[in-house]
Amino acid sequence: MEHKLVIVLCFYLAIGAKAGAKHGENIASRALYGSVNKTIQTEDGDIFVCININQQPAFGHPLLKDHVIQMKPSSFLPGLNIRSPPQVWDSNKQLPVVECPTGTVPILQNNKGENMSISSISHDGNGRAEVAGIKSTLSVIYGIRVEINVYQPEVKGANDDERSVSLIMIGHEAEGIGAGAYVYPRLSGDNFARFHIYWDDTKHQRSCYDLRCPGFVQVSQSIGLGGRLQPISVYDGPQYSIHIQVSKDPATGHWWLAFGPDNTMIGYWPTELFRSMKDKATIQYAGGLVRKSAAGALPQMGSGHFASEGFGKAAFVRNLRVFNELYQLVTPDTRATFAKSTREDCYSVSRYGQDAAGMYVYYGGPGCNK
DSSP states (O other): OHHHHHHHHHIIIIIOOOTTOOOOOOGGGTTTTSOEEEEEEOTTSOEEEEEEGGGSGGGGSGGGTTOOOOOSOSSOOTTOBOSOTHHHHTTOTTSOBOOOOTTEEEEEOOOGGGGSOGGGGSOOSSSEEEEEEEEEEEEEEOEEEEEEEOOOOOOOOTTSOOEEEEEEEEEETTEEEEEEEEEOHHHHSSSSOEEEEEEEETTTTEEEETTSSSOOEEOOSSBOTTOBOOSOOOTTSOOOEEEEEEEEOTTTOOEEEEETTTTEEEEEEOGGGOSGGGTOEEEEEEEEEEEEOSSSOBOOBTTSSOGGGOTTTSEEEEEEEEEOTTSOEEOOOGGGEEEEESOTTTOEEEEEEEETTEEEEEEEBOOBOO
């Protein structure tokens, strides 16, 4: 039963498992909703355009036509940084700083994957997903915070729909949101580890990534979704990780996304997008997820090595905590939480436990041809 629950969770919360997903217009591949204020090329070659914050793709969603942007949470949640991102980003080189002018937001433009329709990167029913990580099923989840070790596992090219992801997900019933380090050539156009977000658009029965279809409201002028994560961890060498927090605003109901050790805000998923998740989430997952194409082999997860190798050699998630019904940041109830792999011959979990900072586990593996 646990195996089935994890697979169902991942199908709904990470791969868009709704059969017959409708074609979605690719917002990022056209002129967006307003003129480009500025074009910026980062050190790693990515090109971002700066668009008026009020003309960003989110407002093409029919449920958000009268939406008023919320520039910061209405209530101060534990650990959420309300300072401007440049004050902390110089000390956190995981994502490039994109210095868009005040009143604009950056949108990635140069990756090849942007010319794909939304449905072409959704689950087509012929592939298979596997996971290895920590999952909780609780009565109420108002958010999650975790530190994720970042590697760059080997994944096939853009003609396949394979991916390897280290991420967090929260959801309720058939809806979910998530964020993490993706190696997903068909989405990104390359094999680099990149920071992507997703959510389930139940109205149009599809999964959405970053700003590629209307929904997510970005407020940061300096953090670009889809940006390349650098540096990445090296097997038996230096280790790097990203910090992600998703938390529900108790006043507006919006789900806020924060990134970095100081939890700097990027933006939010408006409550108008959801049905079951208007009130709460009940499931959280943190760890690895892979998907293979129908005829392909299962790709690497994490570092590409089994969890038993431990620190510096296997990928990990740590400091995992959730926001409970009182908006307190707590370690999940161990009676409703477990660490498991759905394919132990290909991927494993090891050293699952908790300390004062939250839950942790090592996970990953080389994949397999079965």
